[in-house]
Amino acid sequence: MKLPDKVVCYRALQSRDARFDGLIFVGVTSTGIYCRPVCPARTAKFENCRFFGSAAAAQVAGFRPCLRCRPETAPDMASWRGTSNTVSRALALIAEGALDGDAASVERLAERLGVGERQLRRLFLQHLGASPISVAQTRRVLFAKQLIHETRMSMGEVASAAGFGSTRRFNETFQVLFHRPPSALRRKSSTAPEAAKAGVTLRIRYRPPYDWESILKFFETRAIPGVEVVENNRYLRTVEVGGQSGSIAVWNIPERQSLGVTIRFPNVKSLPAIVARVRRQFDTGADIETIEAHLSSDPLLKPLVSRRRGLRAPGGWDGFELAIRAILGQQISVIAARGLAGRLVELHGKPVSKEYVGHAALTRVFPTAKRLATAPEVGLRVPGARQKALKAIAQAAVADPNLFSPFGTLEETVERLKTIRGVGEWTAHYIALRAIREMDAFPSSDIGLLRGAAALGEGSRPNVMSLLRQAESWRPWRAYAAQHLWAIDPVLMPTRRQSDKNPSD
Structure with missing residues (x-):
């Protein structure tokens, strides 16, 4: 992302403008510290400030995180810069540990993203000002710092949780950055051990x-x-x-x-x-401010955005789980789909250890792809085609562990998902939106969206093609436009009723 000019950044720093929080970081040359723009410390002189588009870029430049404003608590905005889908997808994978461990490498990460290693490095430097490895290392340090400040975990547990290869490397990293051992960053009132069972x-x-x-x-x-x-x-x-x-x-x-x-x-x-x-x-x-400003440029959407400020696009906890829920939800109500999912969990879900749950009603985990793929039968009272689709998506997820990871463009993602038996256009877009977090995904054949668009235009219900034409101006955030259309009548969120079969089924 191209930063605003230094004068604009400095004004944001002077006014502690929260709109820039997570989007820029300021390194102060006189102290060697980098801060969030909302840092309560006295504003440094203009000539002593350097501005960066990421915490990683500030650390690469030799600055250490501020102990007062705590950069690790800034909103995680890097994936929403609107500059590179490849970088956004890479950041999502890095956040889940794609560059942690001895076997991890930028080359393997690039392969998962469908680009060359040199291209990935170039994109990171262009948009974040730091290499993928530097970004991963900074995330590691900042997550460890958050655990030190906010939990009572032991230093060994913090090192392990943050992805450091050893406690020694963890201690050395903090000594170099902060000129003190990591334990010195913790308040004395937070020294009691924290049990994993308690949370x-x-x-x-x-x-x-x-x-x-x-x-x-x-x-x-x-x-x-x-x-x-x-x-x-x-x-x-x-x-x-x-x-x-x-x-x-x-x-x-x-x-x-x-x-x-x-x-x-x-x-x-x-x-x-x-x-x-x-x-x-x-x-x-x-x-959300950028997204809402963009969608509000459509006079028809503007009243909806004003009515529901801060409306988000909910994601799925797990890609496979979300895909199964999407298949179960085809052509039936949300309540009926929920009942089927509950029955599936009863039949195939593994019991969860009671010592690690905080509520008596939490009894099982959603079945894994392997468990469902190898089960003799699904056991649900659904049409045979639906049972075959459930099996097919489980088998596909087992065959490709990265099936629900970000890869390629939205169009490529949709086409890849549609090769699975029972996954048509609507289901593919729904999975892309909820599971793969493609924020331009748009299940245009959804009846809830069509009804919402009809209410929006105060006319007859549009067809899919006319809705798609209207939605062109909502790119690259059609998923949020869909949320606003569904929110016109929450009962309709989402309520697809049409057939969603592949031509090959």
């Missing part, structure tokens, strides 16, 4: 406004019995990562412009992946 609690910052009521209602309507619970203004669910299971609880902290999340999980190494999934599911990285 690790963190904050995930977002850019306001955030329509928490709408996103919570979305998940409540679709909550799978045994897997998800929404109560007391919180979302809880079971999770499985790497063959181990636990649970999360998520709630809103509007006064801190953050979501709170408590993670109960037996393996601290899975924390970064779990946090990344929570960010994705609750769409905390959206540059």
